[in-house]
Amino acid sequence: xxxxxxxxxxxxxxxxxxxxxxxxxxxxxxxxxxxxxxxxxxxxxxxxxxxxxxxxxxxxxxxxxxxxxxxxxxxxxxxxxxxxxxxxxxxxxxxxxxxxxxxxxxxxxxxxxxxxxxxxxxxxxxxxxxxxxxxxxxxxxxxxxxxxxxxxxxxxxxxxxxxxxxxxxxxxxxxxxxxxxxxxxxxxxxxxxxxxxxxxxxxxxxx
Ligand code: ZN
Numbered sequence: 708x709x710x711x712x713x714x715x716x717x718x719x720x721x722x723x724x725x726x727x728x729x730x731x732x733x734x735x736x737x738x739x740x741x742x743x744x745x746x747x748x749x750x751x752x753x754x755x756x757x758x759x760x761x762x763x764x765x766x767x768x769x770x771x772x773x774x775x776x777x778x779x780x781x782x783x784x785x786x787x788x789x790x791x792x793x794x795x796x797x798x799x800x801x802x803x804x805x806x807x808x809x810x811x812x813x814x815x816x817x818x819x820x821x822x823x824x825x826x827x828x829x830x831x832x833x834x835x836x837x838x839x840x841x842x843x844x845x846x847x848x849x850x851x852x853x854x855x856x857x858x859x860x861x862x863x864x865x866x867x868x869x870x871x872x873x874x875x876x877x878x879x880x881x882x883x884x885x886x887x888x889x890x891x892x893x894x895x896x897x898x899x900x901x902x903x904x905x906x907x908x909x910x911x912x913x914x
Pocket of ligand 1: 709818
């Protein structure tokens with residue numbers, strides 16, 4: 708998830724940020740596996756933090772770097788600007804309760820760089836998840852913090868902001884979204900052509 712204004716075009720993104728899979732990449736819609744051993748995720752989570760910070764995000768789900776596992780990271784921002792944000796790792800997160808009262812807000816996503824959409828979300832939620840040590844956590848969240856959980860849990864269900872956005876906002880941004888989808892597809896196609904034949908095929912041909 709992204710919160711602040713997009714990076715200006717003159718600024719180039721650091722290479723870690725380029726690992727973010729963008730809309731049009733089928734991995735964002737792929738079913739995601741439950742995690743059975745959270746302690747095995749250290750390296751993956753370290754990479755997710757690196758990519759999220761490099762892309763100036765406030766949250767990132769594993770499918771956004773091409774990994775189909777129930778893992779997300781997010782920052783709990785403080786109202787007090789002096790206080791640093793708190794880092795949370797969500798393993799197998801699940802929504803337990805959501806208020807019927809909703810809130811409209813402009814929402815961004817690292818997989819839709821520079822595109823912001825108005826999305827209605829429950830104002831308050833209760834979520835559960837496991838941390839990297841395998842401890843069960845239950846958290847009540849409100850406002851933007853609640854939205855962050857909902858956004859990342861959506862990713863782990865293959866759902867994206869375009870599935871939730873208000874229709875008028877979506878129609879307005881549709882041309883940009885379509886350009887992004889086409890660019891992503893073209894890039895994937897070019898990468899696929901550059902790759903050698905799969906290892907499996909090569910092994911079968913070996914004596
Ligand atoms: Zn997102």
